Structure formats: structure tokens, C-alpha cells
Amino acid sequence: MDETPGLAREWKKSTHAGKDIDCYDCHKALPGDKDGYLHHKVMIATIVTPKDCAACHEKEVTQQQPSHHAKGGQILASLDNLMGEVIGGLPAVNAGCRQCHGSVVELDAKNMPTAETWPNTGIGRINLDGSKGSCSACHGRHRFSAAQAREPDTCGKCHLGPDHPQKEVYEESKHGILFASFRDEMNMKSKKWVVGVDYTAAPTCATCHMSATQTQGVTHDVGDRISWTLRPPISQKLNMIKLENGDEFDLPASQPLPKVGDAAKGSTVKQIVSWQKRREKMKDVCMACHTDRQVNQHYEQFDNLVDLYNDKFAKPIAAMMEELKKAGYITPAPFDEKIEWTWWEIWHHEGRTTRHGAAMMGPDYTWWHGIYEVAQHTYFLWIPEMKEVVMKKDGNTKFADDLLAKYFKPIDGHDWYFNGLSKEAIDKVRKGFEERYGKGSLK
Template identity: 50%
Template sequence: MAGAMLAEQSEQTQQCVTCHRESEIAPVIVSQWQQSAHAKNGVGCYECHAAQPTDVDAFEHYEATISIIVSPKDCAACHEKEVKEFDGSHHAKGGQILGSLDNVLGEVVEGVPAANSGCKQCHGSEIKVLEKGKLDPTTWPNTGIGRLNPDGSKGSCSACHSRHAFSPALARQPENCGKCHLGPDHPQYEIYTESKHGIAFRAFIHKMNLSNDTWVLGIDYDAAPTCATCHMSAAKGLTLTHDIGTRISWTLRPEVSIKLENWEQRRDRMKLVCQNCHTPAYVDGFYQQFDDVIELYNEKFAKPAQAIMKSLLVAGKINPTPFDEEIEWTYFYLWHHEGRRARHGASMMGPDYTQWHGFYDIAHRFYIEFIPEAERLLPGVTAEHMASDLHKWTKGLSAEEREQIKQFYRERYGQ
């Protein structure tokens, strides 16, 4: 970018730019920054990285006191509203995984290096500071969304707003969310890609105006929604928010899904987004189908499996240590992988993830693995649950039902 397009920069920032260019130490960050809104508005290296001598991660760098990490607390100097919204979000709590079952799996069962380069790169690490402001290389680099920073703040703005261009187009791309929201246990990106929303985005990306300063659905673009459109961005009746949970009515993460506090208001906000493109009846129909899926998962599979696991623990057939017994892995797959895939698939109109990557795998895991394993450990422990009408098919289909299936295949496939 030509220098004439940049706002006047502070003397300290000019020194940073000159040094990084001439020494060829990460010179690309300079050219990236020059393309940013920061550069156009006179916000440079020093304005973001300046530190107080009393800051725990501060150090002297060519006669300037700086810190490597630019935390949400630093960003709040200019972006107070955005940081306040983020602080109240589930994203800011991402680092809470550090004490969770998932983290036991990552740090203990797998090993700390796996967690450092895996789990914590999305959820966030607790940044440790060594002598003279040096960052502990086992905890840094890290741009996890719920990172625990040396200044006490939570989060990493650069998790979504990648440095040093801080491009709005990049932040609005579904792939940006896909860094973390993909894989066998939370495949939101893959689900979005297979959905009609994702198909439309790929076909009409040239119409999305992703680099616009303003980005309001129905005004600046109307070709397709992205993750940001539905969960964060402005639309008729809605302002931009950095609290990504304000439009989510169910939590789909735990073993058994529950509706969130004030779920009706949250759902009404999401419906306002949907109704830019869909009629109220269409939106209500979608939510009816979605709710039915969650209730089916909860009542048929999740609650019985959870109750059976508790019974096995009380009876002393399994111990409190996680992941040291086969059925604990089976149960984990059931809710953490397959159960989430089915629920997320239904929430984002991904039929294949709801069915073949979801309920098919749930049913197989539940009936063919989990129930037999539980019975081997404690005979009779599943009887009450399997007596439910939801599982009566396991007693066998009637002759009439079997003939109906055969007749269908004869008529359709000639077999």
C-alpha cells in the first residue's frame, strides 16, 4: 500500500516499521498492517504494543517498553463496546476447558504437548511469563478464543481478527470460524458447507461485499448468510454484537441438551435474522423440526445412557477415574461425538450430519455397543430404560411390518 494512503504515525511506530523492514525480521507484518484500518487511522505498532514497566509481561525493546501480547484489555482502549460484549460471551469462557473432562483427555490421557498444540490453540492457554517479560514457549504462541492473559483479561481478539491486517473480510468468512468449529465432535463448518446456506455462499461469494465497512443483511448484501450473519452481524431489528450466544436457544455441547436462560428472547433474535430471507411459517417449521430432534436425542438416548452410567458408578462397576474403562469411551463417543453431530446438523440444516454422521452412529453406538457393555458389567441395569416404547423395536418387527418393507423394495428396485 502506498505510504500516502496512511495516516501520520507516531515516532515510535515509525521506528518499529523501519527496523522490521531493514532487519527483515517478520517484514510481512508491516505490509499487512499498512493495508489495515489501523494504519489508515494512525494506530500503529507502538499504540497497540506499548506497555507499562509494571506490567508482568513488559520488557525493554530498543528503548521502548512493550509487550508481545495485545489483549482484549488493550483493544478496549478503542473498542470498549466490542470488548464488553465479548467479555460476557461464551467465547470468553473458552479457557474453562482447562479444568474439564475434555482437558483430562487432552493433558492426561493424551499428553500435555498434544493439549498445547491442540485443545488450547482453540480454547486458549494460560499464558505464563518468565523472566524479563519473556513468554513461556509452552503457552505461547496462542490465539485461543478464551486465552487467559497476563493482564488478567480473557480472550484473544486475533482469534477472529487475524493480525496484522485485521481484515473484516477474513473475520466474516466461514473458514475463519472453521479453524475451531470443525471435526468429529463439533463439525459446524462442515455442516455449514453442506447446507443450502453454505452452497449459496460459495456460489455468490463475489456478491457478499465482505470488505465493506458496514455489513448489514438486506442492505449491504443478500446473497447468503455466513456464521457471522446469523450469530453476530447486524440485520433488520438487530445490531452487531460480539456476544455470540445472544441468538442461541439450546446448548448442544453437554451430554443432555438444555435450553439456555432466556431462551425465548434468544430465539426471537435469531428468528429476526431468519425472517430476512424466510417467512415466519417457514422459520417456525424449522424450529419445530430442530426442537423435535433435540427432544428425541435427549429422551431416547442421552438421558437413559446418562442414568445407566450413574447406576454403574453407584454400584461400583466403574470407578470415578475417566477414560480408564471401555464403556467410558463408548459413552463419550455417544454424546461427545455422535450426539453433538446430530444436534448440530439439525441446528444448521445439515441433513447428512443429522442422519448418517449423527443418529445412525448414535443408534449403532447405543444399541450395539453401549447397552451390551452395560449389561455385561451389571446385568439388568438397562432393563427399565429399554422397556420404553422408544426402544420397543428391539423386541422385533411384526410380520406385517417386515412384509411392508419387502414390498417397498420389490416395487421400487425390483428386488
């Protein structure tokens, strides 16, 4: 305690301290622990893992281990990580990507975590004892407060920025505005925290994705109520396949469902949770405050936006990118041509932003930071770049023009690109503009 007095004081304010759970109870190293070392004549470990927490919090860890959060470390084998390590550099990955997604913990000769892998409270940290994740990513050491984990700022450590702007979208939304206005009415420190009962001012991120309703208990499986995936180039609705070994995985609704008892991923299927059931769980949260009509119509608006993004932009561009690769206009290697960076940002940045904006009712992120930039970059960056790579090889743009005719021209939303804005559309704009600014103001 003399070595880290600040941490000791925080611990004294915790529920742990009130139940006589001390430093050694959490940090003790069991026989066989790879990271155990002698400290003041007792064997301890620096890193407290979900497996350690499960000694008291078994239910919570059982829910957390198969979750999207615990699997955050899977980025270590992704295009994102390739970009980070190769194009950026490993120090940037260690101090950046891995601080949210998690690192693979490694030890030095003294059984201490290496500087490349520690400190790290990444949500998907891969621990030496085989467990995944870090409870302190949300429940900050050493107070481990449930109230702190309910704060949107806690989620904002990772869920912000151009490729996952959930915190910014939330703050813009009516929900976020209400939370900021009536924060002192949120009863955040209550042990029981049921939306519509213990608080009514606003939901937080935890409310929608994890916390209790009058019909659902708390869950530490953050994907349990998510029916769309908004991360990849093309969104799909997701069924959840739960396995006998305690793991689970998402299966796109476009793929055939297994049956209970079927072999899958080294185990057998225990339960299938359809995307519709996952959506009903989220709707249950919404209906703590809203009517079913309002909730259903929000989802209709959300679905329509995702379908617009998918069908007008993502699917045809992805198909054209594949044809360009097959025909040898661009290489199979990622990120070695400008057009690949442009497509990456269309889906990975603006595409995700518009989809999350619609999901969480953030109009500015849905439009100006979202579909507006998707469209702008498609028409005035990606298409010219496609024509450029084709021209470079063929000396003309015929292959590019043929792709646009095949994939874009049949879509009504692209008609203006081929034929210009209609006189009717221009006259409508002119009328509204002149009513506001005077006759002749729109030249």
C-alpha cells in the same frame, strides 16, 4: 519493520494504518504490565490483549469479555482437558486444545511468554492483565480485517471435527452451498453489513451469531442468540443472567430464575434474557430472508430432533451410567473403562453432531454422522459393554437387563430392540424395495 517485513506490509493494508495507528499504539507496555520489556529503548509487550484493544474498541470488548468465546479457556478444568493432558499428553494439548480454547499465559525470566503458552491465539486465552480471549483469533494479525472475520473459514479453525462439526455442517447446508456459489455477491468488505440489505445471497456463521440485522446491531457476544445448549450429554434450553459487574452466565430453563437485584456469582442480577428472547433474536436473523412460517417450522424440526436425542438416548443412558457407578459395576474415575469411552463418544461426538446438524440444516450430519451412529453405538457397543461389566461382577446380566427394562423398555422407540421389527414395518420396506429392484429382491 526490517525484522518482520511481512507483518509490516499486512499492517499497511489495514484500517489501522489508514488511521495512523502503528505498532507501538497496540504493543506499548503500560507501567505495571507484567509482560513489558525493553525493545529499541521503549517498553512493549508481545501479546496484545482485549484490554489493549478496548482503548479504541470498548463496546466490542465489553460484549466479548462475558461471552462463550472469552470463556473458552474454562476447558482447562474439564474432562476434555483431563483426557488431553493425561491420556494424550501435554505437548498435544499445547499444540492442539489450547490453540482453540486458549492457554494461561506464562512468562519466563526475561518477561517473554513461555514456549508452552505462546504462540497462542486461543479464543479464551487467559491473559496476564486479567482479560480473557484473543481478538486476533477472528481478526487475524496484522490486517485485523472485518471481512476476514465474516468468513466461515475463520470459524472453521475451531468449529470442525467430530465433537463440533459446525463448519462441515454449514458447508453441506443450503446456506453453505449458496455462499460457495455466490461468494462474490456477499459484499464482505462493506463497513455496514446488514443481512437482507447489504447482501442477500447467503448467511455466514457471523451473520447468524454476531452480525447486524435491520433491527439488531452487531454483537461480539456469540451466545446471545443461542437458545439450546448442544454441548453437554443432555441438551437444555438456556436463560441468560446478566450481572452488574458486566459478566453473564447461562442458567438451564429447568432451574428457578433469580430476580433482578438478587445476589449471584459475586455480583447482582442486572437483567434476565429468557431462552425465548434469545431465540427471537436468532429468528430475526432468519426472517431477513424467510417467512415466519418457514422459520418456526425449522425450529419445530430442530426441537423435535433434540428431544428425540435427549429422551430416547441421552437421558436413559446417563441414568443407567449413574446406577452402574452407584452399584459398583464401574468406578467413579473417568475413562478407565471401555463403556465410559463409548458413552463419551455417543454424546460428545455423534450426539453433538446430530444436534448441530439439525440446528444448521445439514441432513447428512443429522442422520448418518449423527443419530444413526448414536443408535448403532448404543445398541451394538454400549449395551453389550454394559452387560459385560455386569457379567464380570455378578456372573449374569440380570442387573443390566433390569436397567434396560426400567429405562429403555417404556420408550416406544426402543420397542424394536425388545420385540424385533414389526411385520407391518418389514412389509412396508419389502414393498418399496421390490418396486425398485424387482419382486423377490429382498430376501
